[in-house]
Amino acid sequence: MLIAAGGVVGASAVGWDLFSPGLSATAAGAYLRPCGEVRISSSWQGHKNRNPPSGEPGTDYAVITGTQIRAAANGVIVDRKDSTTTATGRYLALLADDGNYIRYLHLQSSTVPLGARVARGQVIAYSGASGFGSETGYGPHVHVSLWIGGTPLQLGFTNSVDFENYVEVEPSQPPAEDPVPLHQSTTYAWNTVVPHGVWTPIRVTPGQYYLATTGSTIKETGDITIYLSATGVTHGFQLRVIADVLNGSGAKVGAAAQPVVEIPATRDTAANSQTFGQYALPYFLSGPLRLYAQIRALNPGIKVQEVTVKKNFWQS
Known part of the structure; x- marks a missing residue:
């Protein structure tokens, strides 16, 4: 998912390309050093x-x-x-x-x-x-x-x-190492029955729905994985992530829904059997934006017991 403030640049739950095609480092007529990159x-x-x-x-x-x-x-x-x-x-x-x-x-x-x-x-x-x-x-x-x-x-x-x-600037030096990402992991016992057929925001901590938030001067690149456990699933439920686009005052001015993942019911027929769902999303956010997840129950009586979010990210 590649999103910039003011609208969606491109959306995908699979991956993204942040960079333009590489340009040659050599200029016409540039000379080679006699023995390459040496002291x-x-x-x-x-x-x-x-x-x-x-x-x-x-x-x-x-x-x-x-x-x-x-x-x-x-x-x-x-x-x-x-x-x-x-x-x-x-x-x-x-x-x-x-x-x-x-x-x-x-x-x-x-x-x-x-x-x-x-x-x-x-x-x-x-x-x-x-x-x-x-x-x-x-x-x-x-x-x-x-x-x-x-x-x-x-x-x-x-x-x-x-x-x-x-001399030409020879691309013989190894690229700089990717920065070590920051890591966040939260687990929240939500214990909530979700409405049937309605997209409902997923709470990820006692007072929080948002998975990522960026301002006008902050860019964030990362990946998020959401794990859910639920009971009462006889048909299934759906998961998706929403990106809210904000203006300079923090007010919502648009939204972009990411692809939906459908989780079928477990094959276990016991009344208290659990169904586990997972939603993974790589992303790049630029500008005032926020991400949150939603669930839609495909049958009545689905209770989400626990929500775990694991996030690796870089900010610039």
């Missing part, structure tokens, strides 16, 4: 803040040696260095189809030749720590530098931009 050991700004500043500011991703490195975008490998000499160590340079230039430094090895066309997400190298003539010139990591609209020879090696500002 950044030194940011682009951190490189800029060094004394002296880095000669090629970039983003350092902390990964162990031998980690796969994937192409950030479709493009062509336009430069490759296979020696550990100089501060860069081994590197690859990718000219992306959008005209931007990306370098991957301190590699263990490369998997694509100079001039190769690569696809976004393709493994192009393995991470290392190469530099200064050694395989261990640094701690293991991948350094990624990005220049917008030109090569570092055209724009200057120090004029790179922050690669992290151009």
Whole structure:
């Protein structure tokens, strides 16, 4: 049951959909991080803040040696260095189809030749720590530098931009855990004979009929199960839930009846035999609303002995 103040949005005793279809988290042209969601050991700004500043500011991703490195975008490998000499160590340079230039430094090895066309997400190298003539010139990591609209020879090696500002937000993190619901459980000895053929509100505590109540600023999501035991049932009885729609002053301005469940009489023919009924309802309430249950006796003399309500819910 999905109800909003002012009217029924949609009603069902089975379930509901609270969310619109998911939208893609990726934007056209967004870059892939080289090794997925890993820790950044030194940011682009951190490189800029060094004394002296880095000669090629970039983003350092902390990964162990031998980690796969994937192409950030479709493009062509336009430069490759296979020696550990100089501060860069081994590197690859990718000219992306959008005209931007990306370098991957301190590699263990490369998997694509100079001039190769690569696809976004393709493994192009393995991470290392190469530099200064050694395989261990640094701690293991991948350094990624990005220049917008030109090569570092055209724009200057120090004029790179922050690669992290151009990566896609990857939906690789697990979703947040659902909040633990609040739980309410009440049992009330009603001991009331209900009128034959008339929808009658079910009392759930000594002074209460309502199963849920929300105001103009409160939303509530949950599920309710009502259990009844009754005697004198020779034909049966019916159960349903009503949602009253209220205005800002709390006055009723409408109502929505939920589907009816019919409970037949027990097969036990003893005069004091009990019939048990159950009504379950998932719901979402938004705005000034209140829920209550009703019973309609299908034969005279039905006495509801006990009412138990179990409710799990979240409010926001």
